[in-house]
Amino acid sequence: MATHPGGLTAPQRPAPAPASFALRAEQVVRRYGDRVVLHGIDLTLEPGEFVALLGRSGSGKSTFLRAVAGLDDGVAGSGVLDVTERVSLSFQDSRLLPWARVADNVALGLTGPDPRSRSLTALAEVGLAGRTRAWPHELSGGEQQRAALARALVREPELLLADEPFGALDALTRIKMHALLRELYERHRPAVLLVTHDVDEAVELADRVLVLDEGRIAVDLAVELRAPRSRRDPRFQNHRDTLLAALGVAGQAPASDGPDLPKETR
Numbered sequence: 001m002a003t004h005p006g007g008l009t010a011p012q013r014p015a016p017a018p019a020s021f022a023l024r025a026e027q028v029v030r031r032y033g034d035r036v037v038l039h040g041i042d043l044t045l046e047p048g049e050f051v052a053l054l055g056r057s058g059s060g061k062s063t064f065l066r067a068v069a070g071l072d073d074g075v076a077g078s079g080v081l082d083v084t085e086r087v088s089l090s091f092q093d094s095r096l097l098p099w100a101r102v103a104d105n106v107a108l109g110l111t112g113p114d115p116r117s118r119s120l121t122a123l124a125e126v127g128l129a130g131r132t133r134a135w136p137h138e139l140s141g142g143e144q145q146r147a148a149l150a151r152a153l154v155r156e157p158e159l160l161l162a163d164e165p166f167g168a169l170d171a172l173t174r175i176k177m178h179a180l181l182r183e184l185y186e187r188h189r190p191a192v193l194l195v196t197h198d199v200d201e202a203v204e205l206a207d208r209v210l211v212l213d214e215g216r217i218a219v220d221l222a223v224e225l226r227a228p229r230s231r232r233d234p235r236f237q238n239h240r241d242t243l244l245a246a247l248g249v250a251g252q253a254p255a256s257d258g259p260d261l262p263k264e265t266r
């Protein structure tokens, strides 16, 4: 375990013990000047737990994710933030380095044996076996996100932090990426914290959905639907309605498994 700047306590263990959680936040507060953006967040993610974080624009989702990722020392001293050591990040923009070929992007910074062959294996896993020597600009948006997923998962993270990774993709590609992410998750079983604006994406992928409202967790909903989850399932629709209501979105989205759903709740 590592303690990020918000942490007051660093667990000191003589020998590594199996982690009892991937993330533990207690009373994490973030202020910008007089403005409080996170109002004392309490959240624990068990190992292998898939959690989606919804919330209106400006509710503090990215702020919380950045704090968990250790990218924001503005939460220092506000509470406890213990995060497992092997964390991977994924963003809306794939953040591939333009001057490195795809396989080199995935292998970059990898420690341990044979980074090259691990990179190639990861790329094959996301369906990019034939594009390993391509430059990032030669890939489509969906392929770039596949490469970014390969780069994240090749590190065998215990916690995957994803900030709207599919937000810039078209609806069809997004559906394919949902299936891929869930498949990769089933195989590798990291804990996942997925920030999204897409209620359907959250209910389809996550086993627990949180709604952040003005820096507070307003809803913590367990989604106990078997895969493959159908948007036509009345229980899926119930979850969607609950979440849309919590997000202050009036009306109910029509049931469909197709790509033509209203997605954005922003």
Ligand SMILES: Nc1ncnc2c1ncn2[C@@H]1O[C@H](COP(=O)(O)OP(=O)(O)OP(=O)(O)O)[C@@H](O)[C@H]1O
Pocket (backbone or CB within 6 Å): 032, 037, 055, 056, 057, 058, 059, 060, 061, 062, 063, 064
């Ligand atoms: N560097 C900063 N300085 C001042 N205020 C900031 C800064 N970064 C974020 N904020 C404010 O913190 C609040 C939460 O921002 P955050 O980016 O976490 O929201 P979000 O829920 O991720 O929004 P979105 O869905 O639009 O991405 C916003 O009101 C934002 O203006």
